[in-house]
Amino acid sequence: MLVETVCSAVSAAGLGIAAITAYRKRFLAATRLAAYSLVPVGLVMTGAVGWISDIAFRPVVWAGFGVLALAWLLFMTTRAVERRTTGTRKERRAAKAAQRDAVAPAASAPAPGAGRSTAPPAVAPAPAAGAKQPKKAADEDFSDIEAILKKHGI
Incomplete structure (x- = not known):
């Protein structure tokens, strides 16, 4: 009973403020105030206030x-x-x-020397002191990279 009285008083006060605001030719603000003022009365009428007060005090x-x-x-x-x-x-x-989905690495990838003989490569005899030594595999890799870079003008 007390909750309904308080909500009605708040709504009446809000509607009074909305009326004064409308008298001052601020109709948009007055309409917004009236809408907010009607919320407490609507909550009382739907029974939501009783439900909220039951929750709040338990x-x-x-x-x-x-x-x-x-x-x-x-x-x-x-x-x-x-x-x-x-x-x-x-x-x-x-x-x-x-x-x-992983499979054993040996089963999924070919062996590094697949298709070649398994014997170690033959060692070439040491060149004479004045002769040029052959390029290593790493040098060949860099020469390929150098060729690509030259081709692109870098």
Whole structure:
């Protein structure tokens, strides 16, 4: 009964302020004030005020809100830790799929000397002191890179 009286008084005061605002030719603000002023009466008429007051004065309800807040806090903490320690969900799924589809490395890749004889390469005799030494494999790799760079004008 007290809640209904207070809500009616608040609505009446708000409508009075809206009327004064409309008298001052501020119709948009007056309309907005009238809308806000009618909310408490509407809540009383729908019975929502009684429901809210029942919730507000029950300790069990507040304990329930506390438990929900704790659950939300734990959930968000685990999400934050998960994001900090690993990549995105997409990256984790890709890693799991790669682990699941992985095959033994020896079975999936050809041997380094496949198609060649397994005997060690013959060692060439040492060249004479004045002769040029043959290029090494690494030098050949760099010569290919140099050729590509020259081709592009770099």
